[in-house]
Amino acid sequence: MLSQPEIDDRVSSRPAGAVILGGAHGTLALARSLGAQKVPVWLVSADTPLPRFSRYAHRQMTWPGPDDGGAVAFLRDLAATQGLDGFLLIPGGDPEVRLVSQSIDQLSDVFDVMLPPWEQLKWVCEKPLLYRRAQELEVAIPLTHEFASLQEATAAELRFPVVLKPNMGGRSRFARAKAILANDQASFLTAYGWAAEEIGIENVVVQEMIPGGGESQFSYAALWNRGAPVAEFTARRTRQYPVDFGYTSTFVEVVDEPQLIDAARRLLGSIAHHGLVEVEFKRDPRDGSMKVLDVNPRPWTWFGLAAAAGVDLGGMLWAIKSGHKIETASARPNTSWMYLVRDMVAAGKLISRGRLTIRAYLLSFASVRAWATFAASDPVPGLIDIPLTVWRVLTRRILRKQ
Numbered sequence: 164m165l166s167q168p169e170i171d172d173r174v175s176s177r178p179a180g181a182v183i184l185g186g187a188h189g190t191l192a193l194a195r196s197l198g199a200q201k202v203p204v205w206l207v208s209a210d211t212p213l214p215r216f217s218r219y220a221h222r223q224m225t226w227p228g229p230d231d232g233g234a235v236a237f238l239r240d241l242a243a244t245q246g247l248d249g250f251l252l253i254p255g256g257d258p259e260v261r262l263v264s265q266s267i268d269q270l271s272d273v274f275d276v277m278l279p280p281w282e283q284l285k286w287v288c289e290k291p292l293l294y295r296r297a298q299e300l301e302v303a304i305p306l307t308h309e310f311a312s313l314q315e316a317t318a319a320e321l322r323f324p325v326v327l328k329p330n331m332g333g334r335s336r337f338a339r340a341k342a343i344l345a346n347d348q349a350s351f352l353t354a355y356g357w358a359a360e361e362i363g364i365e366n367v368v369v370q371e372m373i374p375g376g377g378e379s380q381f382s383y384a385a386l387w388n389r390g391a392p393v394a395e396f397t398a399r400r401t402r403q404y405p406v407d408f409g410y411t412s413t414f415v416e417v418v419d420e421p422q423l424i425d426a427a428r429r430l431l432g433s434i435a436h437h438g439l440v441e442v443e444f445k446r447d448p449r450d451g452s453m454k455v456l457d458v459n460p461r462p463w464t465w466f467g468l469a470a471a472a473g474v475d476l477g478g479m480l481w482a483i484k485s486g487h488k489i490e491t492a493s494a495r496p497n498t499s500w501m502y503l504v505r506d507m508v509a510a511g512k513l514i515s516r517g518r519l520t521i522r523a524y525l526l527s528f529a530s531v532r533a534w535a536t537f538a539a540s541d542p543v544p545g546l547i548d549i550p551l552t553v554w555r556v557l558t559r560r561i562l563r564k565q
Contacts (some may be wrong), residue, residue, distance in 0.1 A: 179202060179203070179249075179250075179485070180203040180204070180205065180221075180247060180249075180250040180251070181197050181202055181203070181204050181205070181250055181252075181253060182204075182205045182206075182207055182238075182241075182247060182251070182252050182253070182274065183205070183206055183214075183253045183254075183255050184207050184208065184229065184252070184254045184256070184259040184262075184263070185207075185208045185209065185210045185228075185229070185254065185255040185256035185258070185259045186254075186255020186256045186259070186461065186462055187210065187214065187255075187464070188213070188464045188465075188467075188502070188535050189255060189461065189462030189463045189464055189466040190206070190208075190214045190255040190462055191214040191467075191536065191544055192462060192466040192467035192469075192470070192477070192533075193253065193255070193462040193466060193477045194206065194214055194217050194219045194220055195219050195467070195477075195538060195540075195541055196469075196470050196475055196476070196477025196478055197219070197481055198217070198218070198541075199219075199470075199478070200477075202481055203221040203222075204219055204220055204221050205220075205222045205223075205224065205247065205250070206220050206222070206223045206224070207223075207224045207226050207238075207241070208224075208225065208226070208255075209225060209226055209227065209228035210255075210256060212551070213536070213547070213548060213551055214544070216543045216544045216547050217541050217543070217544055218541050218543070219541060222245075224241070226238075226241075228258070228334070229254075229258040229259045229261070229262040230258055230262075230333075230334060234262055235266045235269050235270065238252070238270060238273075238274070239269065239270070239272075239273055247274070248273050248274075249273075249274070249275060250274055250275065251274070251275045251276075251277070251480070251481070251484050252270060252276050253277075253439075253461070253462070254278070254461050255461055256332065256461065257288070257331055257332030257338075257459075257461070258332065258333050259461070260278070260461050261288070261331065263276060263278055264278050264279065264280060264281040264284045264285075264288075265281040267281070268280075277388075277437055277438035277439075277483070277484070278437060278438045278460065279435060279437050279438075283434040283435060283436075284434060286433070287434055287436075287458040287460070288331050288458060288460065289330050289331050290330050290331065291307075291309065291330055291368060293457075293458060294307050294455075296430065296433060297430060297455050300429045300430060300433060302426045302430060303447075303452040303454045303455065304454050304455055305370045305373055305445075305454050306322075306370065306371040307368065307370045307371075308321070308325075308369040308370070309368075309369075310355075310364070310367075310369065311364070311365075312364065313356060313359065313364070316351075316352070316355050316369070317352060321348070321351065322371060323345065323346055323347055323348075323372075324344055324345060324346045324372040325344075325345050325351060325369055325371060326342050326343070326344055326345075326369070326370045326371070326372050326408075327342065327343045327345060327351075327354050327358050327367060327369055328342045328367075328368040328370060329341075329358070329362055329366060329367070330365075330366040330367070331366075333362070335362050336361060337357070337358045337362055338361075338362065340410075341410055342408065343358065344372060344407075344408045351369075355367065355369070372408075373445045373447050373454060374447075374448055374449070375445065375446065375447075375448055376403065376406055376407055376409075376513075376518075377399075377401050377403040377406065377409060377412070377413075377414070378399070378401055379445050379447075379448065380400040380401075380403065380444075380445055381397060381398065381399050381400065381420055381423055381443075381444045381445070381446065381453065382397065382398050382399075382441050382442065382443050382444065382463075383395065383396075383423045383426075383427035383440075383441065383442040383444070384397070384398060384440075384463070384466075384468075384469060384474075384476070385427070385440055385441075385476070386439055386440075386476045386479050386483075387431060387436040387438060387440060388437060388483050389435070389437055390432065390435035390436065392428065393483070394474050394491075394492055395424060395427075396469070396472065396474050396494035397417075397418055397419065397423045397424065397494075398415050398416060398417055398418060398468060398494075399415065399416055399418045399420075400412040400415050400443075400465070401414045401416055401527075402414035402509045402510065402513070403509060404502075404505040404506070404509045405509075405512075406509050406516075406518075411464055411502065412464055412465050412502070413501065413502045413505045413506035414499060414500070414501050414502075414506050414509075414510075414527060415465040415468055415499060415500045415501075416497075416498065416499040416500075416530060417468070417472050417494045417495065417496055417497070417498045417499070419496070422453055423442070423444055426444070426453065427440075427442040430442065430458070431458075436460070438480075439460065439461060439462060439476060439480060440458065440459065440460045441458070441459040441463040442455060442457075442458050442459075443455070443456040443457040443458070443459070444456060462477075464502070464535070465500045465502075465533075465535070467500055467533040467535070468499070468500035468532075468533050469494075470533070471498055471500065471532035472494040472498040473492055473493070473494060473498075474492045474493070474494050475492075497530050498530060498532050499527065499530040499531045499532065500531065500533040500534070500535070501527075501528075501531045501534055501535065502534075502535035502536075503534060503535070503537070504548065504552065510524045535548075
């Protein structure tokens with residue numbers, strides 16, 4: 164296996180460009196960040212077409228996807244036939260992260276890969292391993308159960324509500340749902356049986372539901388280089404959709420939470436992380452602790468907040484590849500990101516429940532410096548997002564039930 168310095172030396176003289184595999188809003192934000200640096204960006208995706216509408220997408224291609232047996236050969240052939248030798252290869256989704264990390268030796272022959280090999284990365288990507296490592300490092304986690312059979316799950320004494328999660332994101336219906344909330348024994352057993360059938364019983368994580376909504380959700384966002392942070396900041400995912408149990412963040416704001424930095428550094432330092440990363444936490448109101456939920460070593464949904472807050476992680480990523488010095492940067496306070504369409508729905512729900520006032524909602528717009536899809540310099544994705552969202556709802560939810 165090639166060491167990171169050997170990989171860096173091999174690619175240092177190669178031509179400049181980036182290939183992003185899959186992803187949606189995070190990929191769009193990263194393409195814009197790299198495009199602003201005049202970097203040619205290739206999008207290779209079997210997922211949502213949204214990023215392809217960006218003016219910063221130099222080329223767009225479909226492919227069989229990261230789960231296809233010929234995925235690595237496809238990428239190597241793409242580099243050979245299209246002159247992409249030495250391009251920065253960035254996975255934009257969880258299955259793409261697994262593919263690139265597991266195939267790092269083969270892919271690093273032709274691409275510049277800023278990601279640890281799977282033997283290191285799996286300890287933060289696969290939730291059972293993440294929670295085991297967190298406990299070893301004295302980082303708080305939610306109460307988590309491991310069951311070897313449906314019978315064992317049936318006999319367990321659970322404190323409801325509980326959450327069912329896949330061990331890592333993927334393309335299955337359960338993985339796309341990200342998590343399922345069960346409020347009682349009957350709904351838990353139904354969901355558990357379905358999830359086990361979808362991805363295998365050993366890949367289903369059962370966890371307590373920590374009280375609180377988006378106001379209790381926090382993240383550590385960073386860029387690491389060879390096991391050390393280059394730039395980092397913390398944020399609160401204040402509103403989410405759905406409001407009680409979010410599938411995605413809708414309003415995220417820069418906050419100062421030093422304890423997140425300490426916990427995330429311990430986790431990521433233990434695997435000598437290399438590349439982009441977001442670590443998700445939730446504050447437990449019962450004891451005030453910050454409990455780690457997930458780690459995303461890829462562009463995340465609200466990735467665009469970084470550049471808007473003055474910590475352009477995408478630009479810094481390119482600077483590392485190019486061998487340039489990175490200036491120290493701190494995230495600007497009172498800076499927010501919004502996914503407008505879904506945030507309107509989330510805010511409406513919170514207002515109807517008396518958890519948000521109309522005045523507070525309107526005032527939140529004052530700090531917004533980045534949007535999930537819209538950018539004045541790149542308007543088309545923002546215009547196309549609503550019809551794309553309607554199309555996804557029709558094809559993935561309504562038509563599938565017929």
